[in-house]
Amino acid sequence: xxxxxxxxxxxxxxxxxxxxxxEKHLLEWTHVADYVNDIVEYxxxxxxxxxxxxxxxxxxxxxxxxxxLYKRNANTSWYIIYNQKGSDIFIEKITNNxxxxx
Numbered sequence: 241x242x243x244x245x246x247x248x249x250x251x252x253x254x255x256x257x258x259x260x261x262x263e264k265h266l267l268e269w270t271h272v273a274d275y276v277n278d279i280v281e282y283x284x285x286x287x288x289x290x291x292x293x294x295x296x297x298x299x300x301x302x303x304x305x306x307x308x309l310y311k312r313n314a315n316t317s318w319y320i321i322y323n324q325k326g327s328d329i330f331i332e333k334i335t336n337n338x339x340x341x342x
Contacts, residue, residue, distance in 0.1 A: 248332060259275060286329045304332040304333065319336065321334070
């Protein structure tokens, strides 16, 4: 089963607000909602993957042991940072490649 931390819930809310108010490209509300829902659906699939990638970036390892990359488009990838206990996945943080540094 997949669980979302309070921080991960806040991250999703911030992604939603950020996309809805993005001045560079005006997006329709349905597109914004679908975008965030796609990230959530991707997260819910993490409990069925057979191998998990260890987090390596410092700003990822402080939040979780594992990371999964959700590549949305050519410019933006989302890092889902999580911990695992048995078959349960605990999503701790969601950030993008624009905010990740080694």
